[in-house]
Amino acid sequence: MYLYKIVFPIALNYGFIYKSDEKIEIGMRVLAPFGKKNKIGIVWDEADNAEGFELKSIKSILDDYPLIDSKLKKTIEFCASYYLTNLGLVVRSAFPKRIFEKEELLDLKTTNPNIFSINPGYTLNDEQRAVYESIKQENFSVNLIFGVTGSGKTEIYIKIIEDMIKQGRKAVVLVPEIVLTPQYIDIFSNRFSKEIISVIHSRLTPKNKLDNWISFVKGEKLILIGTRSLVFTDFKDVGVIVVDEENDESYKQENEPRYNAKDLAIYRAKQYDIPVILCSATPTIETYYKAIEGKFNLFRLDKRIKNIALPSVEVIGIEKGSLLCDYTIKKIKETLDGKKTAAVLSNRRGFSNYIVCSDCGYLFVCPNCSVSLTYHKNTNDLKCHWCEARFNIHKVCPKCGSPNIEERGVGSQKIEEYLKKIFPDKDIERFDRDSVLSKKEFDRIIDKLKDGRIDILVGTQMLSKGHDISKIGLVVVSNLEELFGFPDFRAQEKALSLVIQTAGRSGRQEKGSVIIQTASGGGELIEYIKNHDYESFAKKELITRKQFGYPPFGRLVRVIIESKNRQKAQKTANEIAVILKKSESILGPSECPIFKLRNNYRYHILIKTVKILKTTAFLKENVGGFKEKVHFDVDPISFF
Ligand SMILES: [Zn+2]
Ligand SMILES: [Zn+2]
Missing domain, CATH: 3.40.50.300 (P-loop containing nucleotide triphosphate hydrolases)
Incomplete structure (x- = not known):
């Protein structure tokens, strides 16, 4: 009889020991009884013995070949340990989902590719x-x-x-x-x-x-x-x-x-x-x-x-809350007259940023999350971009009964609509997460883009992502300030990267131009954008990061505490902070920028460390066993 440790694709950091009459290779999938059902798991290790335990038998072996070799096994174990997460969850992420859902034999026998060809590329400069x-x-x-x-x-x-x-x-x-x-x-x-x-x-x-x-x-x-x-x-x-x-x-x-x-x-x-x-x-x-x-x-x-110069950048001051100024419209018109595409970057999805009662200032927020709801014109409802819940539109303010409910701020839908009024006979498309939900719709826009059939493209960050649209002659950043609205030490880096990447969509065939609309003047970032000089920004940013011990000079671990009960969340956060202070340098605890998310109240603590492995070891050893949910985010990118 053989004993094996089986890891299941579930939120546990350990495996379970089973017995088998047959010898099984490490890394193969097996079906094993788990609770009242059978579950697919992976043979993780040979086990010595498990005295005192009544062991269940493995039902069947599903594979001819191991799915995991020693190197992948090491990677998964490293990932679970470094990111303070569960082995089972990493295992689940590591494979196509179906592997753990169907008891089918996988044909993993090594084969050779069919006959194939490589076309000559263009000669590198x-x-x-x-x-x-x-x-x-x-x-x-x-x-x-x-x-x-x-x-x-x-x-x-x-x-x-x-x-x-x-x-x-x-x-x-x-x-x-x-x-x-x-x-x-x-x-x-x-x-x-x-x-x-x-x-x-x-x-x-x-x-x-x-x-x-x-x-x-x-x-x-x-x-x-x-x-x-x-x-x-x-x-x-x-x-x-x-x-x-x-x-x-x-x-x-x-x-x-x-x-x-x-x-x-x-x-x-x-x-x-x-x-x-x-x-x-x-x-x-x-x-x-x-x-x-x-x-x-x-x-x-x-x-x-082809030595095409980088696009020229113009900076235009606008009033707070305005859409596109006359000069920008004039430039868009010139671009269209020249048979080129204009792209307008707006960082906010939806028709408007928020809905507010203009009499009492009541803000329509998601009841599950502490974020403002966004009006979506095509579905005529209010939507929370965090929990995806949708709500009917109120005719009157729930607080004071006033009918004066207003949308404020600018969204990509609003810009799209505005442009459609000014250029009624032009082909205007919006390209953000809401408009590309269906595969069909997505393919339709991509095809139009490739063929150069779109006159004006309005979009969110998605515009910045690598699309080589040769016809784009003008890129408009509708509101530079919108790009900084993040509670994040990387806010400038992210904003500059977004603007430079989006600007880079223009003029792949001949020199293009970029218009940046700003309500505040844009500060020093404008100089970096104008000169397409990311590197000077990076050098300056490194000085600031060093001063504050932020990455790359230190590492961060974000501890997030969640509970349906606000007091319990806060109490747990305070208790964890007391433990952490014994060994670590921390910021917080404080309310997360999105304090309530999917009905959970959220607090976070940020650990700054130069010895990440020592810190994660300390966390494993000392922070656990709480009733409320505690998440760790090692090397976090988002701070919401
Ligand atoms: Zn009101
Ligand atoms: Zn929500």
Whole structure:
């Protein structure tokens, strides 16, 4: 008889011991009785004995081949330990969901790809070639390609991937959230035949996701493109990992397990002794610092392909709360007359920012969350962007009975509507999370974008994400101040990155222009934007970060305490703060910026540390066993 520890994909940090008559390889899936049902789990370890326990038997073995090898096992264990999360939750994140839902045999037998071809790419220019020659290597290294938008970063890593494929190796390309995947599929399938490309993103059905995952793992496909969870794929035979748009926040998972796929990609590259390539026009301050300190290799690309100059930037003062000024409208008209597309960035989704009673000032907030509701004109209702709840519109103020209910602030829907009045016969589309909810609608806009059939595109952050829309001649930032509305030491970095990335959408074919509307003058950020000078900003920002001990000079752990009962949440937060103060330097406890979320009251404590492993060890040892929910966010990106 054999004894095994089985880990299930649930929120537990340990496995359960079962017995089996057969010997089973570590890493295989089994079906085992769990509570009143049977559950799929993974054989994690051999177990010695479990005296005094009545052991249950494993029902059946589901796989012929292990899903997890020793390296992946180590990665998952590291991830759970470093991010103070549960092993079971990391296991669940590491695989397509269906693996734990269907008792089906997976065909993981190693195969070779079908016959495929590689099309010649365009010849790299001297600057690109120099970068390519220096990155081209076989062993572990972290390489940052820091290049202005449109400088051809993609072509460099595609050339490196091509070399790998020719050597019979594979490549993994991590990309930000789903909006970008169609664009990557286009770029890659122009170069490599579709037979060897596998794409995984959240718009696929569970079955497709699993099939695509399997075809890469078994060797039929050689290039895997997709979002953060692919960092847990089997990296056997992989020769290079790319993390594109490395500054993108979507690499950090915002719910459990709160891991950062970019950092794990570096961990895995080291495990396999292969290079990892990070790309961005606006790298995070942490990445930039490591690059100038020599921990990462730094490659700059200062020229745009075809030597097209970066767009010119104009700054226009506007009244608070106004939409688009006359000058901006005039410029949009000129752009359209020149048969070009104008893009308008608005950072807020929805028709207006908030709904308020103009007589008593009553603010319509979500009853589940302490955030203001947003009016959505197309569905004619109020929506909470945090818990997704929808509410009917009130005819009168619930507090004073006044009918004078007003929308205030500016949203992307409002701008869209305003532009439709001014340019009634133009094709105007909105591109944000609300308008791209359905796959059909999403594909329709992407197709129109690719064909250049959109005259004016209104959007939120999604506009900044890599879309190479050659026809964009003008980018308008409708309100610079909107971009800073975050309770976050990274607010400036995030705002500047967003503006520079969005501005970079313009003028890929010939010089474009950018208009920044601002109610406050924009301060010193304006100079960096005007000169497209992210690096001077980064240098200045590093001085501030050093002064306050923020990353990259210190590490942060955010402790979030949640409860349906406000007093209990506060009491627990205070108790935890007392424990932490014995060993750590902390800020708080304070109410979270979103104090109430999905009916939970929330407090947080921020730990600043220079010895992260010592801090996480202390937390594991000393902070636990509370009745209220306590979450840890190691290396947090969001502070809501
Ligand atoms: Zn009122
Ligand atoms: Zn809500």
